[in-house]
Amino acid sequence: MRSEPPLLAPVFRSDAQARLLASLLLTGEELTLSQLAERAATPYATAHREVARLVDAGILTERTVGRARLIAGNPESPLVDPLRRILAVSAGPPLYLTEELRRIEGVQVALIYGSFAARASGVVGLPPQDVDVLIIGTPEAEAVYAACEQVEAKVGRAVNPTIFTPAEVESGEYRGFLDQAAALPRLPLIGEWP
16 A cells, blocks of 8 residues: 655655655764664654665665664765755754754743644645744743744745743633644644643
8 A cells, every 4th residue: 555645745755755864864864773763753664664775776875783784874876965955845844943942941842833734744735835833931032043044044944933931821821822733733843732
């Protein structure tokens, strides 16, 4: 049974393949197959099958150290750089935002909501033009805006952060907005909410 093409990047064979490639090509890391499957939120058997295809195509490399099979992007492949650019736009926002926001003190919860999260969750609709990010905590707003600008430059989409303190969330003053955000598909980045 063939799965539907991913809605954020229909050029990839599957959403799992795009997540696996993003986990390697956007980070430049070398991972074991188990680490890669976990990071890409993909069943081990699917990761094994997709990695075998990508190694056969010369896009990924593998080497064995002891009993571990280490997988990485193939720097010799002429396909890696173009794939990296496509992945940055389609699969990069969650990865890059998590990386940038983890560096900021006071971020307790961060998640992507709106059209980007909906398409990534399989909801059919128009391609997202931007990435909406909800942040709960007490970070310096300027640090959050600077981080979002960094990600914007990498992914070629506007990144729109909305920041609430825990007290604002608890007060109920913004209940309408927060209830709407909670009801929509979302991609958790840091922490859990609600």
